[in-house]
Amino acid sequence: MRVLLVEDEVRLAETIRRGLVAEGFVVDFAHDGITGLEEALTSSYDVIVLDIMLPRLNGYDVCRRLRSANNWTPILMLTAKDGEYDQVDAFDLGADDYLTKPFSFVVLVARLRALVRRGAPERPARLQVGDLSLDPSTRVVERAGVEVSLTPREFGLLHFLMRHRGDVVSKNEILQSVWDLNYDGDDNVVEVYVGYLRRKIDQPFGRKAITTVRGAGYRLEGDGG
Ligand code: CA
Numbered sequence: 001m002r003v004l005l006v007e008d009e010v011r012l013a014e015t016i017r018r019g020l021v022a023e024g025f026v027v028d029f030a031h032d033g034i035t036g037l038e039e040a041l042t043s044s045y046d047v048i049v050l051d052i053m054l055p056r057l058n059g060y061d062v063c064r065r066l067r068s069a070n071n072w073t074p075i076l077m078l079t080a081k082d083g084e085y086d087q088v089d090a091f092d093l094g095a096d097d098y099l100t101k102p103f104s105f106v107v108l109v110a111r112l113r114a115l116v117r118r119g120a121p122e123r124p125a126r127l128q129v130g131d132l133s134l135d136p137s138t139r140v141v142e143r144a145g146v147e148v149s150l151t152p153r154e155f156g157l158l159h160f161l162m163r164h165r166g167d168v169v170s171k172n173e174i175l176q177s178v179w180d181l182n183y184d185g186d187d188n189v190v191e192v193y194v195g196y197l198r199r200k201i202d203q204p205f206g207r208k209a210i211t212t213v214r215g216a217g218y219r220l221e222g223d224g225g
Contacts, residue, residue, distance in 0.1 A: 001116055004045045005029040006036030006062065007078065007216065008054050016049070019105050025112070033057025040066055043112060046116045049108075050095070051078045068138040074115040078103075094139065106142035127162045132209060134162055143205050152201060153178070157193050158201065161210065161220040170217040176192045194203060194218055 003025045007013040010031065017027045028043070030036035033054040040048055040062070048066075052059035063075055077095035096118075097111050126135045131144045139155060141148045150158065156178045161169065171190040179189070194210060202209055211219050 001046045001112075002026045002044070003028070004036065004039055004043070004048045004073075006031075006033065006039075006048065006059070007051045007053065008032060009051075010038065016105070016108070019159050020109070020112075023109050031055075032063045033059065037062045037065055041069060041071060045073050047112050048073050048075045049078065049112070050075050053080065064139050066095050068140070074118065076108075076115060078112055094137070125160070129162050129165045129220060130207075130209065132162070134159060141201070143201050143207075148200050150197075153193060154196055154200065156191075158197055161197075161218065164172075165222070168213045168216050168219045173217070190218075 001024070003020055004018060005013055005020075005027055007016065007029065008031050013029055013031065017029055020027045028039060028045075030039050033043060034056040036048075036050065036054070049094055050059045050062060056063070057065075063077070066073070066075075071131060074096045075094070077098040078101055079098050080101050096115055099108060099111065126133055129133075133142045134155075136159060141150055141155065141158065157174065160174060160178050167206075171187045174190050175187055194212075198210055201207070209220055209222070211221065
């Protein structure tokens with residue numbers, strides 16, 4: 001089994017590498033995101049262990065670019081509790097599994113074996129609502145054929161609304177799915193992000209796909225305008 005380890009903390013990388021080799025893995029490693037991406041694209045790996053906070057290109061972008069290039073090697077993301085991206089984001093970022101640092105080596109090996117057994121992930125279907133499209137695998141969002149750039153949270157919110165197209169979804173449902181089951185902050189954050197989305201996917205195109213349903217929540221429909 002061939003593993004690509006992308007981790008900038010050299011001592012941690014070396015410890016993981018030595019352990020994996022002892023378990024029978026063949027390990028290549030890269031210490032920054034660009035090198036990791038190039039390695040992943042030019043060689044064939046059974047699984048990739050990818051740190052999120054990396055120099056030159058973060059793990060989130062490495063993951064996104066790999067999927068955009070139609071590379072479906074399973075990815076286990078290493079996250080830090082105080083990182084810029086939290087655990088909840090890891091799946092939304094297109095990773096297949098994640099571990100929060102510090103982690104147990106035994107758990108890492110078990111997760112890697114499970115990922116390799118499972119094989120490359122299925123490419124998820126593209127969602128289309130009117131002339132708005134979202135590809136969960138490449139993370140490309142387009143309105144009328146024009147690519148729209150979204151942050152991970154905006155993308156998560158739009159993905160949720162598109163999966164529930166035509167339905168009224170409450171702020172609470174959105175919070176639980178797009179933020180975190182245990183999110184205990186202000187639910188106005190949903191309103192704020194709906195505003196961000198409207199400014200990106202609706203207003204520039206003269207559309208009103210996301211409607212506010214007073215006292216109930218929000219609804220995304222195919223042909224507002
Ligand atoms: Ca790091």
